[in-house]
Amino acid sequence: MEGNHEPSLTDAEVRRIREDFPLLTGTPTVYLDSGATSQKPLAVLDAEREFYLHRNAAVHRGAHTLAVEATDAYEEARRVVAGFVGGAETELVWTSNATEAINLLAYSFSNATAGRGGEAGRRFRLGPGDEIVTTELEHHANLIPWQELAARTGAVLRWIPVDDTGALDLGAAAEVVGERTRVVAFSHVSNVTGAITDVAALVGLARAAGALTVLDACQSVPHLSVDLPALGVDFAVFSGHKMLGPTGIGALWGRTELLDAMPPFLTGGSMITKVTMETAHYLPAPTRFEAGTQRVAQAVALAEAVRYLEDVGMERIAAHEHALGQRLASGLAELEGIRLIGPPPGTARVGLAAVDVDGVHAHDVGQVLDVAGVAVRVGHHCAQPLHRALGLTASTRASGYLYTTTEDVDRFLAELAGVRSYFRVAG
Numbered sequence: 001m002e003g004n005h006e007p008s009l010t011d012a013e014v015r016r017i018r019e020d021f022p023l024l025t026g027t028p029t030v031y032l033d034s035g036a037t038s039q040k041p042l043a044v045l046d047a048e049r050e051f052y053l054h055r056n057a058a059v060h061r062g063a064h065t066l067a068v069e070a071t072d073a074y075e076e077a078r079r080v081v082a083g084f085v086g087g088a089e090t091e092l093v094w095t096s097n098a099t100e101a102i103n104l105l106a107y108s109f110s111n112a113t114a115g116r117g118g119e120a121g122r123r124f125r126l127g128p129g130d131e132i133v134t135t136e137l138e139h140h141a142n143l144i145p146w147q148e149l150a151a152r153t154g155a156v157l158r159w160i161p162v163d164d165t166g167a168l169d170l171g172a173a174a175e176v177v178g179e180r181t182r183v184v185a186f187s188h189v190s191n192v193t194g195a196i197t198d199v200a201a202l203v204g205l206a207r208a209a210g211a212l213t214v215l216d217a218c219q220s221v222p223h224l225s226v227d228l229p230a231l232g233v234d235f236a237v238f239s240g241h242k243m244l245g246p247t248g249i250g251a252l253w254g255r256t257e258l259l260d261a262m263p264p265f266l267t268g269g270s271m272i273t274k275v276t277m278e279t280a281h282y283l284p285a286p287t288r289f290e291a292g293t294q295r296v297a298q299a300v301a302l303a304e305a306v307r308y309l310e311d312v313g314m315e316r317i318a319a320h321e322h323a324l325g326q327r328l329a330s331g332l333a334e335l336e337g338i339r340l341i342g343p344p345p346g347t348a349r350v351g352l353a354a355v356d357v358d359g360v361h362a363h364d365v366g367q368v369l370d371v372a373g374v375a376v377r378v379g380h381h382c383a384q385p386l387h388r389a390l391g392l393t394a395s396t397r398a399s400g401y402l403y404t405t406t407e408d409v410d411r412f413l414a415e416l417a418g419v420r421s422y423f424r425v426a427g
């Protein structure tokens with residue numbers, strides 16, 4: 001990465017890391033689908049089990065010792081995960097995943113539009129004439145909730161287009177973001193191209209327009225050293241299962257003054273101070289956004305995942321990913337009949353790359369690779385508009401992580417090189 005001077009992980013260190021991952025030991029599969037979900041180290045599995053074995057109780061309710069211990073573990077997990085992204089515990093709301101976190105924002109904004117949240121909620125109100133801006137390369141999770149919000153409020157959805165390589169057209173962004181823009185939602189790293197967005201440029205445009213920014217950090221927080229407050233965004237979301245944690249846990253990060261001003265999305269137990277038959281008063285953030293029985297064991301296990309990542313060192317993981325990404329991109333660029341999607345080799349990207357194989361459908365590519373013991377993702381990767389913009393319906397994506405070896409990448413490249421001749425489409 002530019003500006004990253006930490007040494008990459010050595011081959012010996014990556015081999016040592018792999019021993020912590022039960023699913024990666026003793027199986028010949030080359031796992032190159034970490035962009036969809038990561039594998040889990042034993043320490044994370046143990047943390048979840050240990051919680052259920054010794055500390056399980058509902059949090060923020062009971063006065064008994066177990067309930068206090070469980071509550072402490074839950075809130076300690078929040079402190080650890082918030083700190084991992086440069087935030088404070090009051091700034092981190094637990095959700096099921098990133099998708100739920102974006103929906104939480106979109107529904108809170110429409111509740112504000114309906115008049116909930118009083119004067120403080122004005123900031124989030126949208127109506128006809130207002131514009132919500134996203135980009136053409138978003139995961140559907142960062143597109144459809146905004147489409148729905150536009151439909152509910154009468155606001156207009158606009159988007160920053162991609163160029164014909166699949167890179168965001170930042171020149172066009174200056175025309176799309178303007179005085180009507182109220183929200184700018186964009187991803188930090190594309191889950192299809194692996195390219196890293198110029199966050200400062202988009203935050204600058206949004207701020208000049210007085211708009212709120214929402215960063216989809218699903219593919220950056222697991223792979224790069226990310227300081228959300230320093231990036232200048234207002235909100236960000238990420239998923240635990242993509243960063244060595246369990247499924248069922250994700251997070252919304254937001255500036256405290258914004259979270260405290262925003263009306264809640266889900267309502268019910270655990271998020272109130274006083275309830276009468278007519279009205280309810282809500283707790284401050286983050287609790288006001290965590291209605292119902294919380295995801296305690298998952299939060300505790302995600303904190304353990306964060307400790308694991310911090311022990312290895314995020315700067316070193318980022319350097320390793322950079323090396324993997326460049327090896328993938330330059331190896332793919334050399335293969336005949338293979339079109340690399342997104343920025344060319346040499347451009348900053350995480351350890352992820354997607355390709356179109358001329359003459360072979362991505363599902364067939366995936367099947368041949370699977371038989372060869374290489375697990376990749378095929379399809380539209382929940383990014384149909386991006387694929388459509390590039391004239392594609394599907395692509396083949398390889399995505400690595402801290403446990404991915406250079407041999408894994410080379411095996412993928414070697415197997416992919418044979419796919420076109422296997423289907424007799426090689427020239």
Ligand SMILES: Cc1ncc(COP(=O)(O)O)c(C=O)c1O
Nearest residue numbers: 097098099139141191216218239
């Ligand atoms: C960039 C991006 N955004 C959002 C998501 C949605 O994540 P989840 O399904 O965990 O909510 C993903 C998952 O693939 C992603 O890659």
